[in-house]
Amino acid sequence: MTTIDEIRDNFSLLDEWEDRYRYVIELGRELEPLPEEEHSAENKVQGCVSQVWLSKRTERDANGEPRLAYLGDSDAHIVRGLIAIVLTLYSDRTPKEILSMDAIALFDEFGFRDHLTPQRSNGLRSMVERIRTDAREALESAS
Numbered sequence: 001m002t003t004i005d006e007i008r009d010n011f012s013l014l015d016e017w018e019d020r021y022r023y024v025i026e027l028g029r030e031l032e033p034l035p036e037e038e039h040s041a042e043n044k045v046q047g048c049v050s051q052v053w054l055s056k057r058t059e060r061d062a063n064g065e066p067r068l069a070y071l072g073d074s075d076a077h078i079v080r081g082l083i084a085i086v087l088t089l090y091s092d093r094t095p096k097e098i099l100s101m102d103a104i105a106l107f108d109e110f111g112f113r114d115h116l117t118p119q120r121s122n123g124l125r126s127m128v129e130r131i132r133t134d135a136r137e138a139l140e141s142a143s
Contacts, residue, residue: 004088028080034073047126049119050076066138095135103128
């Protein structure tokens, strides 16, 4: 699986936004498939122009601490790529790790704020907020 540092390095090598978009789409093609039954209303992310689904699994690590793992999908190629980046950053992490990371700052670093439509940016924020809400709820239920 690609790490966030590898994605960052690859982005820095691509000067043209057309090449960056192609790279994001390629990342989306590498997403683990979301089973059809997971394309449910419960998993649908509100606030996205495209259809977006995030399916969460909570597992416990050796210390009994919850780890949140995700699968995601979208009906739009570029959005599938954005999901791939979000999941690379957040999936298979503890709630505390999730809440300590700033995905929006990362997407700003990649230049998405200037190159995504406002609707796509809002959708991206909705995905991040959904995962952060899951992390807060997991922390509350663990205490």
